[in-house]
Amino acid sequence: MRAEQRVIDVPAQPGAAKPDPVLVIDSVTRSFGGLRAVDVEHLEFQRGWITGLIGPNGAGKTTLFNLITGFDRPSTGQWTFNGMPLSRLAPHQVARRGVVRTFQLTKALAKLTVLDNMRLAAPRQTGERFFGALLSSWGRQEQAITEKAMELLTRFRLDAKAGDLAGCLSGGQRKLLEMARALMMDPTVVMLDEPMAGVNPALTESLLQHVKSLREDGMTVVFVEHDMDVIRDISDWVVVMAQGRVIAEGRPGTLSSNKAVVDAYLGAHHDQALEFDAEGNPVGSTAKLAAEIHSELEVAIERGKGLSA
Amino acid sequence: MIDISTLLTNGVAAAVGPSTIFFALLAIGLNIQFGYAGLLNFGQIGFALVGAYGMGIAVVHFGLPLWSGVLVGLVAGVVLALLLGIPTLRLRADYLAIVTIAAAEILRLITRSTSMTNFSGGTQGLTGYGQAFRQPSPFDNGRFYDFFGVRFLGQDLWSVCVGWSVVGLSLILVFLLVRSPWGRVLKAIREDEDAARAVGKNVFVYKMQALVLGGVFGAVGGIIFALTTQSLTPDFYSPPQTFFAYAALIIGGAARVFGPVIGSMIFWFVLSITDNFLRQATAGSNPLISFIDNQDVGAIRFILVGVGLALLMVFRPQGIFGKRSEVLLDAR
Numbered sequence: 001m002r003a004e005q006r007v008i009d010v011p012a013q014p015g016a017a018k019p020d021p022v023l024v025i026d027s028v029t030r031s032f033g034g035l036r037a038v039d040v041e042h043l044e045f046q047r048g049w050i051t052g053l054i055g056p057n058g059a060g061k062t063t064l065f066n067l068i069t070g071f072d073r074p075s076t077g078q079w080t081f082n083g084m085p086l087s088r089l090a091p092h093q094v095a096r097r098g099v100v101r102t103f104q105l106t107k108a109l110a111k112l113t114v115l116d117n118m119r120l121a122a123p124r125q126t127g128e129r130f131f132g133a134l135l136s137s138w139g140r141q142e143q144a145i146t147e148k149a150m151e152l153l154t155r156f157r158l159d160a161k162a163g164d165l166a167g168c169l170s171g172g173q174r175k176l177l178e179m180a181r182a183l184m185m186d187p188t189v190v191m192l193d194e195p196m197a198g199v200n201p202a203l204t205e206s207l208l209q210h211v212k213s214l215r216e217d218g219m220t221v222v223f224v225e226h227d228m229d230v231i232r233d234i235s236d237w238v239v240v241m242a243q244g245r246v247i248a249e250g251r252p253g254t255l256s257s258n259k260a261v262v263d264a265y266l267g268a269h270h271d272q273a274l275e276f277d278a279e280g281n282p283v284g285s286t287a288k289l290a291a292e293i294h295s296e297l298e299v300a301i302e303r304g305k306g307l308s309a
Numbered sequence: 310m311i312d313i314s315t316l317l318t319n320g321v322a323a324a325v326g327p328s329t330i331f332f333a334l335l336a337i338g339l340n341i342q343f344g345y346a347g348l349l350n351f352g353q354i355g356f357a358l359v360g361a362y363g364m365g366i367a368v369v370h371f372g373l374p375l376w377s378g379v380l381v382g383l384v385a386g387v388v389l390a391l392l393l394g395i396p397t398l399r400l401r402a403d404y405l406a407i408v409t410i411a412a413a414e415i416l417r418l419i420t421r422s423t424s425m426t427n428f429s430g431g432t433q434g435l436t437g438y439g440q441a442f443r444q445p446s447p448f449d450n451g452r453f454y455d456f457f458g459v460r461f462l463g464q465d466l467w468s469v470c471v472g473w474s475v476v477g478l479s480l481i482l483v484f485l486l487v488r489s490p491w492g493r494v495l496k497a498i499r500e501d502e503d504a505a506r507a508v509g510k511n512v513f514v515y516k517m518q519a520l521v522l523g524g525v526f527g528a529v530g531g532i533i534f535a536l537t538t539q540s541l542t543p544d545f546y547s548p549p550q551t552f553f554a555y556a557a558l559i560i561g562g563a564a565r566v567f568g569p570v571i572g573s574m575i576f577w578f579v580l581s582i583t584d585n586f587l588r589q590a591t592a593g594s595n596p597l598i599s600f601i602d603n604q605d606v607g608a609i610r611f612i613l614v615g616v617g618l619a620l621l622m623v624f625r626p627q628g629i630f631g632k633r634s635e636v637l638l639d640a641r
Contacts, residue, residue, distance in 0.1 A: 103507070
């Protein structure tokens with residue numbers, strides 16, 4: 001409950017400082033041609049919290065994830081993990097330092113068994129080096145890794161599937177496997193990219209419980225989701241992105257009344273009644289709105305031109 | 310009319326002979342690269358070339374003893390793998406395929422060019438590097454040895470014995486590697502590079518190790534075959550050879566330790582049988598098959614092998630040793 005206590009002290013505004021941030025992001029941008037997919041001035045992730053990163057499609061959530069974990073290179077900016085610079089590191093270096101991610105489209109290794117998927121992720125294996133595999137006796141370490149893997153599989157209720165090929169698992173089970181595999185690395189920060197996507201509703205609840213249990217084990221969880229309802233229950237803090245920017249931050253309950261958030265999801269004019277004359281042409285404020293939308297479209301098309309040039 | 314026993318003994322002789330050993334070693338290398346790590350090396354014959362010529366030139370032109378010539382050949386394989394891997398292994402898989410097939414052709418054309426005649430022997434070939442190889446042989450070089458009708462010349466028997474020992478050692482090495490955590494990382498990279506990166510594996514280093522190891526097997530194959538034939542000709546190292554090795558790998562089953570060896574044996578057994586059968590069937594004044602000319606047999610046997618491969622892909626896509634469950638996952 002200490003976590004929740006501290007939540008109240010943090011002001012609900014974009015870029016708010018947290019008491020003990022584990023990840024700090026500064027002026028990070030990522031442009032694809034003329035499109036600025038990510039443009040984050042300052043963002044902190046509090047240690048030990050579950051932070052939900054939400055926003056409509058194309059808000060730049062996954063791109064930000066890719067940047068933080070080294071799978072993409074930023075146009076500008078840097079970020080630190082526990083005070084150490086993390087930018088410019090390769091993905092495997094980021095993972096070894098303790099920031100471990102999962103993927104939106106699950107990357108269970110289909111032709112490896114579930115158990116091998118788990119054992120693969122264990123860090124610092126002597127048998128993983130070319131000469132280590134031939135010359136050292138890695139059997140004992142393998143045994144310890146297998147024990148740890150089985151423990152985690154039991155926790156995620158996959159122990160019965162340990163010998164099966166991962167390709168035979170259902171979508172939800174693959175999500176669980178990917179999460180369990182990430183835990184093999186004893187991460188400090190777990191970054192889950194849409195852990196609920198493509199999972200049947202019956203499994204969603206159990207997945208959420210597993211995410212919560214990560215926090216209880218002292219890990220920091222950051223996850224991407226575009227469905228606001230899903231994250232309300234489990235997140236301590238929510239960061240809302242739209243068009244590459246952080247537009248709001250705050251406790252999950254407070255954001256549904258935030259105007260910027262509602263606008264981002266539903267459009268700025270969602271609650272306005274539309275008026276038309278007898279011929280079906282817009283009149284009054286509706287006519288103004290139609291003109292606005294029209295000019296916005298023109299701007300967008302012009303930008304599009306700029307993109308391809 | 311058709312002499313079955315000659316067909317079989319010739320087939321068996323081919324299945325354990327020098328060609329089988331050569332392609333088995335090439336395919337063992339491809340198995341590491343393609344079967345386990347998912348790397349498309351279309352220039353495996355180039356690795357055999359640098360192995361063989363590295364050894365030959367070191368002995369003939371620099372007067373090194375044979376054993377250090379072999380070492381030079383192996384190092385040449387390592388160097389070629391590094392040269393090809395450093396620029397391409399960070400890119401998509403197809404780039405390696407393009408670069409390797411091109412490099413193998415470039416190497417062949419350089420070795421056969423007239424400007425290199427004094428060095429590599431050019432189109433005249435290179436000889437005189439391998440006498441030391443036959444010195445420890447317990448067999449009488451000129452005598453024929455008979456095993457249930459399968460006959461080997463003494464000098465070839467020695468090459469075959471050495472060759473199969475090398476194949477055996479290679480298989481032990483591959484077996485130890487692929488059952489280790491190292492092999493597990495390789496398979497993970499084959500499945501999904503990004504997943505391997507996300508669990509902290511340095512994908513580039515592993516791909517490079519796989520490319521180097523597979524290339525060294527290619528060089529070993531080239532060396533063994535060069536010691537058997539005792540002469541090197543550049544045009545032997547032509548692109549189709551790589552694809553014969555791939556055929557052997559796929560027949561036997563990729564990502565299986567014994568796959569490349571069994572595949573190579575079957576490939577040469579079938580090739581020899583069809584060749585002998587067609588030759589016998591089209592020979593003489595009243596041939597069994599009259600519509601095929603005796604001259605065309607060499608080409609037609611490859612057509613038959615191609616049809617056989619196509620049938621194999623339809624009915625047993627995983628090869629002889631492969632796991633069907635793994636192949637079925639691809640179809641999902």
